[in-house]
Amino acid sequence: MKKIAIFNPNAGKGLNQKTLALLIPVFKQAGIEVWISRAKHDIENRIREWCDEYPFEKVCFIVSGGDGTMHEAVNGAAGHKHAVFASIPAGSGNDFARHFGGLKLDVNLPERLSRLQSEDQDLITYSIKKERVAVSNMGAGFDAEVAYSANRSRIKKVLNKLSAGKLVYVVFLIQQLLVFKPYTLTLTSDGREKQFERVWFTTISNQPYYGGGMKIAPHADTKDGLLDVTVVHGLSRIKFLLVFLSVFKGSHISFKEVFQVRSDLVHCIADRDVRVHADGEDNGLLPAGKALLAQIAADKIRVAGQLALDE
Numbered sequence: 069m070k071k072i073a074i075f076n077p078n079a080g081k082g083l084n085q086k087t088l089a090l091l092i093p094v095f096k097q098a099g100i101e102v103w104i105s106r107a108k109h110d111i112e113n114r115i116r117e118w119c120d121e122y123p124f125e126k127v128c129f130i131v132s133g134g135d136g137t138m139h140e141a142v143n144g145a146a147g148h149k150h151a152v153f154a155s156i157p158a159g160s161g162n163d164f165a166r167h168f169g170g171l172k173l174d175v176n177l178p179e180r181l182s183r184l185q186s187e188d189q190d191l192i193t194y195s196i197k198k199e200r201v202a203v204s205n206m207g208a209g210f211d212a213e214v215a216y217s218a219n220r221s222r223i224k225k226v227l228n229k230l231s232a233g234k235l236v237y238v239v240f241l242i243q244q245l246l247v248f249k250p251y252t253l254t255l256t257s258d259g260r261e262k263q264f265e266r267v268w269f270t271t272i273s274n275q276p277y278y279g280g281g282m283k284i285a286p287h288a289d290t291k292d293g294l295l296d297v298t299v300v301h302g303l304s305r306i307k308f309l310l311v312f313l314s315v316f317k318g319s320h321i322s323f324k325e326v327f328q329v330r331s332d333l334v335h336c337i338a339d340r341d342v343r344v345h346a347d348g349e350d351n352g353l354l355p356a357g358k359a360l361l362a363q364i365a366a367d368k369i370r371v372a373g374q375l376a377l378d379e
């Protein structure tokens with residue numbers, strides 16, 4: 069199997085050049101090609117090229133970065149049946165590795181990698197302007213606005229360097245709490261249509277975690293062929309804050325204003341333009357009245373990584 073280690077030097081605290089200089093010869097010796105990305109979209113594009121170069125060979129992409137980097141990587145390999153992913157969690161959130169497992173970046177990585185089993189896992193396909201995939205979750209509303217503001221802010225880079233990247237989300241959570249305007253949602257899931265008023269956010273989850281360890285869909289299972297939909301609606305600003313904070317523990321599901329359903333196909337229409345994220349990455353605005361369609365992808369994603377993060 070061809071093995072390629074891909075590094076996003078801008079994720080999290082940034083790449084430690086000294087560590088990498090030490091590791092590159094070890095990786096090469098173990099037959100692992102090393103590639104360092106420079107700019108957004110490079111990983112997606114380069115992985116697509118590799119998949120075209122090796123159409124019938126198994127290729128293991130060992131990806132160092134956060135959830136945004138994993139989002140790029142899985143989109144690059146979408147439709148390629150022989151791609152396997154392993155994650156070196158190096159971002160500020162790392163929800164991919166929290167659920168699927170991650171590898172520590174050290175000289176023993178090649179040996180650990182060779183012992184890992186890979187398994188097929190569900191993947192989300194969604195379409196707004198074009199068809200894309202998301203591996204952990206996607207959503208519309210308040211959380212997408214928080215992620216959008218946080219990822220664009222300069223303070224995230226500074227806080228990441230201080231290993232406090234998550235703090236930026238608290239800053240923008242408070243800001244959005246003051247300005248966010250809830251929307252009306254028409255949701256079709258599990259074959260039924262339902263309307264919700266004063267919706268703060270709608271999340272479509274493949275796995276339990278999002279936002280850096282928040283248990284938004286505590287019972288989500290990446291092998292059940294179903295998406296876990298969460299709609300948080302009908303709350304005052306103060307009560308919404310209370311419910312949102314309870315997501316860290318997963319206890320939000322006991323509030324009557326939190327609706328959850330499982331479905332292989334989900335259809336969302338909002339009454340106003342609403343911001344959408346996929347794996348925490350901005351996907352622009354879903355225009356009012358236009359449908360966001362998300363479903364379990366026909367093809368599974370193969371992931372190697374049983375050493376789940378224990379944070």
Ligand SMILES: Nc1ncnc2c1ncn2[C@@H]1O[C@H](COP(=O)(O)OP(=O)(O)OP(=O)(O)O)[C@@H](O)[C@H]1O
Pocket residue numbers: 076077078079080081105106107108109110111112133134135136137138140158159160161162163228233348
């Ligand atoms: N292919 C790429 N090559 C280099 N830099 C990238 C690439 N894609 C994104 N970036 C930059 O990397 C940073 C974000 O990476 P990523 O989203 O993986 O990690 P994070 O934001 O630190 O953590 P998380 O997404 O887990 O919260 C941003 O500064 C972004 O501009």
